[in-house]
Amino acid sequence: MTAETRAKKIEKIIGEMYPDASIQLDHSNAFELLVATILSAQCTDKRVNEVTKRIFPKYNTPDKLASLGEANLIPLIKDCGLYKTKSRNIIKTSEILATKYNNEVPSTREDLESLPGVGRKTCNVVLANAFGIPAFPVDTHVFRVAHRLGLSDSKTPEKVEEDLCNLFEPENWIKLHHQMIIHGRTLCKVQKPLCDKCDLKDLCLYKQTD
Ligand code: SF4
Numbered sequence: 005m006t007a008e009t010r011a012k013k014i015e016k017i018i019g020e021m022y023p024d025a026s027i028q029l030d031h032s033n034a035f036e037l038l039v040a041t042i043l044s045a046q047c048t049d050k051r052v053n054e055v056t057k058r059i060f061p062k063y064n065t066p067d068k069l070a071s072l073g074e075a076n077l078i079p080l081i082k083d084c085g086l087y088k089t090k091s092r093n094i095i096k097t098s099e100i101l102a103t104k105y106n107n108e109v110p111s112t113r114e115d116l117e118s119l120p121g122v123g124r125k126t127c128n129v130v131l132a133n134a135f136g137i138p139a140f141p142v143d144t145h146v147f148r149v150a151h152r153l154g155l156s157d158s159k160t161p162e163k164v165e166e167d168l169c170n171l172f173e174p175e176n177w178i179k180l181h182h183q184m185i186i187h188g189r190t191l192c193k194v195q196k197p198l199c200d201k202c203d204l205k206d207l208c209l210y211k212q213t214d
Contacts, residue, residue: 018180038119039069065102097122136178155168
């Protein structure tokens with residue numbers, strides 16, 4: 005079976021397993037999504053949602069959040085970890101958006117990646133989920149699932165992203181990345197993947213060699 009044929013089969017099955025997969029970070033606009041994604045580094049989506057519930061009702065635009073200031077943001081986001089760096093990046097990014105981008109989040113990779121705290125993964129999350137622009141964010145779940153299913157053997161998230169983008173059609177990247185994340189959280193767990201319950205087991209390299 006060619007890599008493309010395997011990929012097609014995996015895409016079909018994972019699509020049937022998680023037909024309603026979508027982003028788990030609560031947000032109601034592109035700016036909220038950007039902030040939530042910055043906060044989600046090394047933190048669960050559930051915890052980020054608890055934290056942003058305290059911030060977004062009052063500070064849901066760049067100028068409003070910038071006015072809060074770094075020191076006042078820290079206690080609000082402390083539960084998310086790396087709070088000093090995250091607070092600094094969020095306030096700086098908010099200031100830049102308020103002054104340079106007319107209080108909006110830009111929709112190009114170049115502009116997004118120029119913002120403090122916005123790396124490739126965060127940029128991809130925003131492009132895909134705020135603007136519907138095809139992108140394949142690779143987080144720890146996507147990275148692990150891609151390796152176990154033999155969709156990539158690359159060593160860096162950037163290379164795994166490239167491999168996945170080469171295997172799948174751009175119009176399916178966003179849905180697939182949500183499906184791989186949910187799969188990684190629910191069945192294809194880090195320690196003990198629940199392979200007996202997984203419809204992908206006949207195609208899975210990890211299961212076959214485990
Ligand atoms: S068979 Fe196991 S290792 Fe393979 S994708 Fe399913 S849960 Fe993950």
